[in-house]
Amino acid sequence: SAKRNNRGNVALHNQDIQNAHLNKIALRDKLRAAIKQKLLNVYYQPIIEQNSGRIVKFEALVRWFDDQQGMISPGAFIPIAEEFGFIHQIGQFVLERACLDLRHMHDLGFTDVSVSVNRSVNEFKVSNNQFDLISKAVEQAGVPYESLTVEVTESMATNRYTWELLKDLRDKGVEIALDDFCTGYSSLSHIIDNQVDYLKIDKSFVDSLMQDKNKQIMISCLVSMAQQLGIKVIAEGVESQVQLQMLAELGCDHIQGYYYSPARPLNACIKLLEEFNARGESTILAEIKQR
Ligand code: C2E
Ligand code: MG
Ligand code: MG
Ligand code: MG
Numbered sequence: 001s002a003k004r005n006n007r008g009n010v011a012l013h014n015q016d017i018q019n020a021h022l023n024k025i026a027l028r029d030k031l032r033a034a035i036k037q038k039l040l041n042v043y044y045q046p047i048i049e050q051n052s053g054r055i056v057k058f059e060a061l062v063r064w065f066d067d068q069q070g071m072i073s074p075g076a077f078i079p080i081a082e083e084f085g086f087i088h089q090i091g092q093f094v095l096e097r098a099c100l101d102l103r104h105m106h107d108l109g110f111t112d113v114s115v116s117v118n119r120s121v122n123e124f125k126v127s128n129n130q131f132d133l134i135s136k137a138v139e140q141a142g143v144p145y146e147s148l149t150v151e152v153t154e155s156m157a158t159n160r161y162t163w164e165l166l167k168d169l170r171d172k173g174v175e176i177a178l179d180d181f182c183t184g185y186s187s188l189s190h191i192i193d194n195q196v197d198y199l200k201i202d203k204s205f206v207d208s209l210m211q212d213k214n215k216q217i218m219i220s221c222l223v224s225m226a227q228q229l230g231i232k233v234i235a236e237g238v239e240s241q242v243q244l245q246m247l248a249e250l251g252c253d254h255i256q257g258y259y260y261s262p263a264r265p266l267n268a269c270i271k272l273l274e275e276f277n278a279r280g281e282s283t284i285l286a287e288i289k290q291r
Contacts, residue, residue, distance in 0.1 A: 028084050030066070031077055035089055040064050042097045043263035044115070046272055047234055047256045050248060055276045057149065059116045059256065060098035061263045062090060078120065087120050092133060094118075099141035099148065101266045106143060110273045116149035116177060124152075124162040131168050138174075145173030149198065153179045154187070163195060170195075177234070181205075182218075191231060199226060201252070203237025209246060216250060223251040 034040060044058035064072045081087040095117050102115040124130055138145055150169065156162055166176050177198035178190060182205035190196055201219065209215050219233075226233050235247045238257030247255065261272060 024080060027072075027077060027080050031064075031080060031086060032084075034064060034066070035086060035093075039066075040090065040093060041265070042094050042101070043265055044098075044101070044269045045256060045263035046261050046269065046276070047116075047254055048260050048276070050244075050253045050255060053276065055113060055273055056254070057114045057116055058102075058269060059151070059263070060094055060101075060118070062094050063263070082120050082122050087122050088128065091117075091119060091123050092137075095134065095137045096140070099137045099143055102147060103141045103143050104266065105270065105273065106147070108270060108273075110270075110277055113273065113277070114147040114149060114175070116151055118151045118179065121153075121156045121159065121162070124156065124159065124165060126161060130165055134169060134174065135172065146175070149175040149177050151177040151179040151200065154181060154183070163190070167195065170197075191226065191229065194229060196231060198232050198234055198254075200234045200236050200256075203257075206235050206237050206243060206247070206257075210242065216246070219247075219252060220250045227251070 041063040042060050043063045044060055046055040047057040047059065048054065049056045062074050062078075064074075064077060066072050078087070078090075081090050098115045098117050102113070105113050119130075134148075134150070135145075138148055150166070152162065152166065170176055175197040176195065177200055178196045179200045180202045181199045183202045191199065199222070205215065209219065223233050232254055233252050234254040234256055235243075235252050236256050238244055238247065238255050238259045240259060243257075244255060244259060264272070
């Protein structure tokens with residue numbers, strides 16, 4: 001009967017919630033163990049300046065390869081890390097690794113390359129000493145403050161303390177990127193107030209750009225505004241030649257995406273640098289255009 005069906009549905013629904021909860025707890029325990037056993041790693045994805053054809057920056061992205069499950073995506077475990085208080089350990093590990101790896105690239109002669117790290121909102125709580133943690137990592141690695149970028153998301157933009165802290169870091173020379181820009185709630189105030197150095201247009205927006213004339217107008221205006229304010233615009237998740245072409249027409253000069261490369265281990269990135277930054281620019285660009 002209807003009643004029984006209803007009860008059945010409710011029971012099923014509760015079961016789902018319970019399963020989800022158990023999965024989460026299992027992932028939490030697995031993550032805790034992985035951190036302890038130092039199973040996390042950092043990969044880097046290049047950001048290419050179209051104008052010069054050079055890699056100007058690498059975004060550091062945390063990687064977790066599990067024996068049974070294979071790669072577990074940060075999209076799945078970063079929220080768990082945030083909820084259960086592991087994000088500080090992960091964030092600090094990625095930051096320190098990224099600064100040391102950058103130092104290695106600089107030592108190899110690629111001194112104009114910089115690195116970008118993601119920070120979660122939880123990491124910016126007053127008690128966390130973010131300023132000290134970040135400056136310590138930079139100084140221990142012996143890289144210039146100017147070659148570190150900190151990526152924060154728009155949703156963090158509502159927290160005033162965060163912006164005071166970011167300002168202190170910026171005064172030191174660290175650059176700030178507004179990540180996942182154009183997703184959901186967007187505010188121009190941090191751009192107008194000149195508080196950021198980069199805007200990163202989210203992949204979802206880049207994907208919808210082709211079919212949406214209004215979005216193209218928006219990007220074109222955003223790029224022009226950003227340019228006049230000395231802010232650089234990075235398009236994320238660029239996968240195709242058509243997207244690249246469109247973004248070039250809209251004036252967006254910095255490209256990150258599988259079209260060029262996914263995130264890779266340090267050694268593979270050094271090979272990319274040798275390819276992109278040491279050889280003649282025009283050869284590389286011509287090569288890519290032929291792909
Ligand atoms: P994000 O900061 O927006 O990073 C960009 C994401 O887009 C990365 O996913 C990257 O691999 C992916 N991506 C780049 N180009 C393409 C493309 O052409 N196609 C597709 N399909 N994807 C592309 P990833 O590495 O899975 O990271 C997901 C999110 O997890 C990141 O988004 C960031 O929010 C978070 N995350 C990653 N590493 C860290 C970290 O060390 N700390 C913190 N707090 N968050 C991190
Ligand atoms: Mg990011
Ligand atoms: Mg992003
Ligand atoms: Mg994103």
